[in-house]
Amino acid sequence: MDDYAIGVLTNIGLVSFLALSAYLLLVAGEMSFGQQAFFGVGAYAGGILTAMYGWPLPLAALAAMTLGALAQLLVGLPTLRLRGLYFAMATLASAEMMRILFELLHFQRVVDGDAVGPDGTQGFRGIRWVFEHGVEPIEYLAIVYALLALALAGFLRLERSRLGATLRGVGEDAELAAVLGVDVTRCKLGVAAAAGALAALGGVLFAHHNTYVEPRNFDIMLGVHSLAYALIGGLGTALGPLLGVVLDIGALEGSRVFQGYRMIVFGGLVALLLVWRPRGLLDERTVQWLKQRFS
Amino acid sequence: MIDLAQNTLDGLFLGSSYALLALGFTLIFGVLRRVNLSYGPAIMLGCYAATWAHLSFGAGLLALAAIAVLCTTLAGAYVERLCFAPHRQSSAIAAMVASFALWMQLEELATLALPRHIYDFPPLYAGAPLDFWGLSLRVESLVMLGAAIAVCALLWWILYRARFGIAVRAVIDQPNAAQLAGISVPRTFMLTFAMASAIGGLAGFLIAASHEQVTPMLGMWSTLKGLLAMMLGGLGSLPGAVAGGLALGLLEAHSQWFLGPQARDLIAYALLFLLLAARVPWMTTRSAS
Amino acid sequence: MAQAALFLILCLVPALASAQAPKADLACKATGADFVYDCTIRLSRGGKPLVGATVTIGADMPSMPMAHNVKPVKAQAGQAPGEYRAQLDLEMLGVWAVKLRLAGPVRDQLILHYEFDSKGATPAQPTRHAPAMKH
Numbered sequence: 220m221d222d223y224a225i226g227v228l229t230n231i232g233l234v235s236f237l238a239l240s241a242y243l244l245l246v247a248g249e250m251s252f253g254q255q256a257f258f259g260v261g262a263y264a265g266g267i268l269t270a271m272y273g274w275p276l277p278l279a280a281l282a283a284m285t286l287g288a289l290a291q292l293l294v295g296l297p298t299l300r301l302r303g304l305y306f307a308m309a310t311l312a313s314a315e316m317m318r319i320l321f322e323l324l325h326f327q328r329v330v331d332g333d334a335v336g337p338d339g340t341q342g343f344r345g346i347r348w349v350f351e352h353g354v355e356p357i358e359y360l361a362i363v364y365a366l367l368a369l370a371l372a373g374f375l376r377l378e379r380s381r382l383g384a385t386l387r388g389v390g391e392d393a394e395l396a397a398v399l400g401v402d403v404t405r406c407k408l409g410v411a412a413a414a415g416a417l418a419a420l421g422g423v424l425f426a427h428h429n430t431y432v433e434p435r436n437f438d439i440m441l442g443v444h445s446l447a448y449a450l451i452g453g454l455g456t457a458l459g460p461l462l463g464v465v466l467d468i469g470a471l472e473g474s475r476v477f478q479g480y481r482m483i484v485f486g487g488l489v490a491l492l493l494v495w496r497p498r499g500l501l502d503e504r505t506v507q508w509l510k511q512r513f514s
Numbered sequence: 515m516i517d518l519a520q521n522t523l524d525g526l527f528l529g530s531s532y533a534l535l536a537l538g539f540t541l542i543f544g545v546l547r548r549v550n551l552s553y554g555p556a557i558m559l560g561c562y563a564a565t566w567a568h569l570s571f572g573a574g575l576l577a578l579a580a581i582a583v584l585c586t587t588l589a590g591a592y593v594e595r596l597c598f599a600p601h602r603q604s605s606a607i608a609a610m611v612a613s614f615a616l617w618m619q620l621e622e623l624a625t626l627a628l629p630r631h632i633y634d635f636p637p638l639y640a641g642a643p644l645d646f647w648g649l650s651l652r653v654e655s656l657v658m659l660g661a662a663i664a665v666c667a668l669l670w671w672i673l674y675r676a677r678f679g680i681a682v683r684a685v686i687d688q689p690n691a692a693q694l695a696g697i698s699v700p701r702t703f704m705l706t707f708a709m710a711s712a713i714g715g716l717a718g719f720l721i722a723a724s725h726e727q728v729t730p731m732l733g734m735w736s737t738l739k740g741l742l743a744m745m746l747g748g749l750g751s752l753p754g755a756v757a758g759g760l761a762l763g764l765l766e767a768h769s770q771w772f773l774g775p776q777a778r779d780l781i782a783y784a785l786l787f788l789l790l791a792a793r794v795p796w797m798t799t800r801s802a803s
Numbered sequence: 804m805a806q807a808a809l810f811l812i813l814c815l816v817p818a819l820a821s822a823q824a825p826k827a828d829l830a831c832k833a834t835g836a837d838f839v840y841d842c843t844i845r846l847s848r849g850g851k852p853l854v855g856a857t858v859t860i861g862a863d864m865p866s867m868p869m870a871h872n873v874k875p876v877k878a879q880a881g882q883a884p885g886e887y888r889a890q891l892d893l894e895m896l897g898v899w900a901v902k903l904r905l906a907g908p909v910r911d912q913l914i915l916h917y918e919f920d921s922k923g924a925t926p927a928q929p930t931r932h933a934p935a936m937k938h
Contacts, residue, residue, distance in 0.1 A: 222859060222875055222904075223874050223875055226861075226875065230869040233869060234869050250607065297787075297791035298790065298791055300793060301790060301791075301793070304549060304749070305745075305749075305790055308741065308745050308786065308790065309786075309787055309790040309791065311741075312742075312783040312784070312786045312787040312790070313783070313787055315779065315783045316780055316783045316784060316787070319776050319779055319780045319783075320780075322776055323776060331824075332824075333824055340928070341928065342914075344914060347911065347912075350910045350911055350912070353910075425868075425869075429863075429868065429914075430912040430914070431900070431912075431914040433865055433900075435865040435866050436865060436866070436868045438866050439734070439738070440734075440866055440867055441867070441868070443551075443614055444867075446611075447611055447614055447615070450607060450608075450611045451611065468869065480622070480626070481622075482618040482619055482621070482622040483619050483622050483623060483626075485615070485618070485619075486615040486616055486617075486618040486619030486620075486622070487596075487615075487616075487619055489611070489612065489615035490596045490597055490612040490615045490616055490619075491596070493597075493600075493601075493608045493611060493612045493615070494596075494600040494601075494612075497601060497604055497605040497607075497608035498605065498608070625895060629895055629896050630896060630920070630921070631896060631897050631898075631920075730897075
């Protein structure tokens, strides 16, 4: 497999974490334009820990996920009672605030004679963990997909469980769920923490794949795209967001025929697709039908 | 003291461009109950069309304004047909995601036609700013403020004095009853969309001519500022849109002066977040899901 | 004695490490074709030209880091030592984060920000996301 294919596949994996993060919130009834901020938190935190303090990547990833969860809770708590567009705009505002804070972050340390660390708008260079540990691109790809598979397994398990049904119930009608005895607040906060951790994990992996991050990487476009992937791929299953990612990055990147016209083609196709399938490709009805067909 | 006054003036003028953008968003949201993420990109396409006309034929300002308004309205009609008409009675989210998809499409169309990352646009007024008791007043800013007020007044007149306005208000309040009374809801939506797009085209032209430049960031910038101003002023309220726009402009002008451009954006977003979190009544009364 | 030697070596290692961070310089000229550039990369390490490295050049748009992927191209060795040549096919004009992946004597990845216009490339600073609108 050539380097280019490995790169594209790795990117698909990385963005999938973000799409899954947005999907989790959508299932629980919240539309977030801001998951890219927690992706960024994971990237910066993980990068700082490995490049500036020599932490091993697994430990740095765990720390980054914890920070991501906390950050999302920080945003989720004040916005608990917001719905729909209000919640979405609040997530947009908080994500942009975080991105501006990244622009203001100057925190460097001299490591091996070079200054390493985030340098505001100049970005954060030198996240060299993969080179220091001799990790080949294909090995890194395996790491990303192993973790993604783990996350997916968790999601599929969740969907079969009672907790999963409860979350979907909260997503569809929170008042009804509350009347039926569900602690809606706890559900929403739990989902927020999980979504933040998931996005942060994607971020750590992104930072170490790219060896460089800058605040502009985490702007609104990334967030709205990942939301779109979840909504286009379908909200019936966790495989939906992955399908959305693959469709955009994979299919059209792979067919270089559309170079330069990619978004014109893709944008039009998506709008048409949504006319036919408003809840995405793998929406709840389709998933039900598939389950019946293949059980 | 003079700085404070100057910043306030600058803020009002900046705010009028935001107000115009917010008016378009609000019109669509107020009537269709939907957020149009393609609004900014449609404006960008209109401005790019005008820029192209300027570069190709050296067209005059009035022609450019007409082209901008026309092209934005056409782009808006395209968006409305593809994203909003099909989902009229169903999913608001699908409409929004579709409008996002077209955002990407319209932006790519614009940047394919004009790929450079900055283009000159003819100035609205080539003379020097006016001096008013030591304060500097740019003529373009006065035009922008005048336009915002005029558009707001025009919209008010349409909604409360014209027959079409009765139909629009009926559709806002009771879409089903309106339909039963013989008002064509789809047609009302389409015309509202056209109005909003025309306003957007005008806003885009004035912004481009005031700044004397057009960049690919115009789409995202217009969308962000329009949404921010609309939310600050209270979702779905036309006077709120103007108030929100002016308030945002004032906030930005003062923040930038005292604390710099990053603080300017940080403060605007922080204010919006805090107001939303506090569920301030004027901001959160309209249903918005 | 052995301890002293070890200590000496350990002291030298950071010094060696800092001398090993490669640096790169990029010069690009637009060819006739849309968004295709002829690029010359100059690599140095510790002040001396870096020869014999395998250089793969790619690019990313900072605001959409995983979408506008430019197909990475292996650079050929140029005339002067430390010089490498490649043709870069971008999707559009603007600021790109050029990625140089190095293998061979040193393994590293360098990111350089350049602004690509109709003539060539000039070094760019990663700027703020918001457009600089005149006031």
